[in-house]
Amino acid sequence: MESNYFYDLFSTKGIEYVLVIMFLISFVMFFRYLEKPARLTARVSIPAAIESTLINWFQILENYFYHPGHCWVKVESGNVVSIGIDDFASKLLGTPNKINLPRLGENIAQGEMGMSMEIDGKRIDLLTPVNGEVVEINQDAVDNPDLFSRRTDESDSWLFKVRVPKLKANLVNLLSGDLAKAWMEEVSHKLSRLTTGDLGFALQDGGQLKDGFSKEISPENWDELAKEFLLTK
Amino acid sequence: MERRTFVKTLGAIGLSTLPTITKGAESKSSPGEEFNAILIDTTLCTGCRTCEEVCLEANGMQEFEMNDSDLEKERDTSTDQLTLINLYENEENEIYVKKQCMHCSQPACASACLTKAMLKTKEGPVIWREDKCMGCRFCMLSCPFDVPKFEYHSANPKIVKCTMCFERQQKGGLPACVENCPSEAIIFGKRTELLTEAKRRIAESPDDYVNHIYGEHEAGGTCVLYLSSVPFEEINFRTNLGNDAYPELTTGFLYSVPLVIILWPPFLLAMRNAMKGKVNNAEEVENE
C-alpha cells in the first residue's frame, strides 16, 4: 500500500540532526557548568577526603580567607588585613623577576586588578580580594622578589596590608575552611584535566610540584594558562 | 584461574545461541509443506452459530444455552469459548463475523514463548502444550489480536485458544467448525489455494466484496483469512497492525545479544588495563 502513495521515510531526519548537534554543544556547556565551583553561600562538609592526593598538592590554611583569584586575606587586628598570594598561584607562577604592589594610601576594590608580577618578561596581574585603603607594604618582597618566593613559612608571606572598613561584608564574599578546600579540590581537578596527565611526572617525583609548573605545562602560552586560573583573562 | 572460568562461561553462553543461528539457516534452505489455512467468507455467514456449538463439543468444553440476546453486544473469546460469532449492523445489512485465533504465519505468541509451549506447527495451526507452559502470560502480552486467554481462577491454569482442531487434522480430519458449517462460509485448504479462491470470488463478484483479503499480509500473514462486503474497520477488525511479522520487532534486539556478549568483555578488559596505567588505582583496588 505504501508504494502507491508518497511517503517520506526520513521526514524527521533533518530536525534530528539539528537536535543531535544541539545536544553536543549543550552537553559541553552543561558539563562545564556542573564542574564550575558555585558561589559561596552553601554549606559544605568535606571529610578527610579519600582523594587527598589532589588537595594536598596545594595548601589551604585555617583562618585564612581565599579569593577565587588566588589571593588570601588574613585578619590582623581591628579591620586591618594582610594579603598574600596562595600556594597554588605561587607554585603556578614560580619565581617572579619583579613584584608590583599597589601604592601606600591607594584605594583598591575587590575583584579589580590590584598587583602584578613580572615573570620571564610577561606581566601577570592578580585580583584584589578586598575593598579598602593600602596601609602597609612588604618592602622586602618588592626589593627581593626571588628570595620572597622561596620562603617556606607562610606567615611572613604577606605582600601588603589593607584597612577594610566593611570587613564583614568583604569576608562574606571569600572562601575559608571547608568551602575553600572544596574550591581547591575543584581547581586541582581542573588543573589535572587541563594537563591530561602531564602532571604525572610531578606526582611521581615525591609528590612535589615544580615551581612555575605553568611553564612546564604550556611553554608557549603559560601566561594564558595562568590568567585562566587567576581569573584575569 | 579466573580467566578460565570466565572463558568457559562465555563459551557456554555462546554455544547456547547456536541453535538460533543454525535453525535459521535450516528453514531458509528447505521450505517444506505449505500451511493449512481457513478462509472465512463473512458474506456467506448466516449467524446460525453452529460453529460455536460444535467447537465446544469437539474440545470437550461445557456447552451452554445460546440466546439471540448474546449477539446484542460484541463478545470476545474466553476460557469457556474458543470461537464465537459477533454481529455488526449498518444501514444496509447485518454482518456476522466469526472470531477466533488467527494462527499467524509468524506468530508473536510462539516467538514469545520461552518454553515452546506455544508452538507454530509445520502444518499451520498454532497450538499450546500444557506440560511445558509456566503460565507467564507473555504470549498474551505479545499477541497483536489479544487472543490467548488465561484461567485466572484455577490452581493449575491453562492458556485457552482455538487450535484449528490440530489433533483432528493429524488424523486426517477437518476442524469442527469447517466440517459443520451449513452455509460453507468456512472452508479449509492450503493457504495459497485459499488465497487463489478468495481472489477469484472478489474478481467474479466485485460488488459483493471489498477488494482485500484480511490476513493475507496483516501481521506478516495469518492462516485464517477473511472476506468481507464492507471495509474491515467497520466490522471492528484491527487494521493498524502493519504487514510485518510481529517477531521481527524483537529481532533487532535479539541479534545484538551475541554481539554484546562478544564485544563487551574485551572492551571492558581493555579499559581496565588502560586505566591501570594511569594512576595506581585499579591495581590497588584489585589487591585490596
Place this chain on the structure above:
Amino acid sequence: MSSNELGINIKSTYKFILSELKPKSKIITHFNVIAFIIIAIGAVLIVLRFVKGLGAVTNLSQEYPWGIWIGFDVITGVAFAGGAYSLCFIVYILGDKKYKPIIRVTVLNGFLAYVFYAGALLLDLGKPWNVINPIIGNSFGVSSVMFLVAWHFMLYMLTELVEISPAFAEWLGWRKVRKYLHGLTLGAVILGITLSTLHQSGLGALFLMAKNKIHPLWYSEFIPILFFVSSIFAGLSMVIVEGSISHKVFKNRMSDEVSKSHNSILFGLAKICAVVLYVYLFLKLLLFIHGEHWVHLNSQMGVLWLVEMIGFVALPCVIFTQAFRYRNELWVKIGGIITMLGIILNRLNVSVIAFKWYAADRYFPSWMEIEITLAIIFLEILVLRWIIHRMPILSDSPVWVKNEKH
C-alpha cells in the same frame, strides 16, 4: 580440630553459624512488629494465591496479563538493582577508588534484589513448577526475549554471588576459600556488566511486541536502550537513598572508611546521575521528534508524559547539578528520591498505565497484590539487616585479610 584442604573446619563453622543465628539486637521494635505483621499477612495471601489461583488475589485480567508484580516488583526492582553493575564498572574497570567503601553493600543489595524479585516472579507465574522447563532444556524457546532475560537473571545472580562471596568467606573465616573467590572478582565483574547490559535492556525488549498496546509516547523500538540508560541513574539513586538510610540505621556497624567517605561518595554519585539524566532527556527528546509525537501531547497520556519528563527527569537533573555544585547533601538525597519515583512512574507507565490506555476497564492493583509486594520488600530488608549485622559488608574485613595481601 582438623581442617580439610580448603581450610574449612566443618565442626567449628557449624557451631559458629549456630551462634550467629541469635538475634543481634532487640526483637520487639516498631519496625520488627510492622514487618512481622506484613510478612505474616503476605504469607497467608500467598497460600491463597496457590490454592485458588491468581484471580483470587490479583486484579489481573485477560486485557491486563501483567500487573504490578511484574511491572513493579520485577521490572522496577531490577532497574533499582542497576547500581551494582554501574558501581562495579566505576570501581573495578575505571579504577575509581572513591566508591570502594560502598561496593560491597551495593553488590549485596543487588544480589538480594535479584533473588527476591525472582521469587516475586515465581509467585506471578501461573505454573511456577514448570519454571525448570526453560532451564533444564527440554525445550529452549530461544526466539523469546523472556528466555534471554530469564537466563541472564540466573547467570547474573551467580556472578553477584561470586562477587559478594568473599564477604561470606570472611565471616566464616574460610581463608583459602576467600582468596580463591577474590581471584574470581574481575571475571565476575566483567561478566556481570555484560549480563546487566543485556538484561536491563532485555526487560525493555519484552515490550517490543506489544506495539499497538503501549501508547506511542512510551513505545519505540529503542525501549531497550532507554531502559538500559535509565537503569544507571535508577541504580545510583537507589544507592544514594539506601546509603543515606543505612548511614543512620547501621551506624554502629560502619567502618571509619565507609562513614567518612559518605559525603564525597554522595556528591560523586550526584554528578554522575546529573550527567546520565541529561543524556536520557535528550534521548527521549530525539525519539519524541523522530516519532512526531507532538500530536499526542494534547491528551491525558500526553500530560502524564510531560509530568514524567519534566518533573521526574529534567527536575532531578537540575537538582543533582546544583546539589553537586553547592555540595548540599540534603538536596542530593531529595534528587535521589525524585529520581526513584520517576523510575517507578516510567516503568509502571510502560507496563501498566500506558499499556492499553484505550481500554474501558483499566487495571489497578488489588490491596492483596500491594500487600504481597510489601511483604517481599520487608523480607528482603530483614535479610539485608541480618547479613549486615554479621558480615563485613559495611564494617571492616577481619584482620587476616589484610595480612593476605602482598
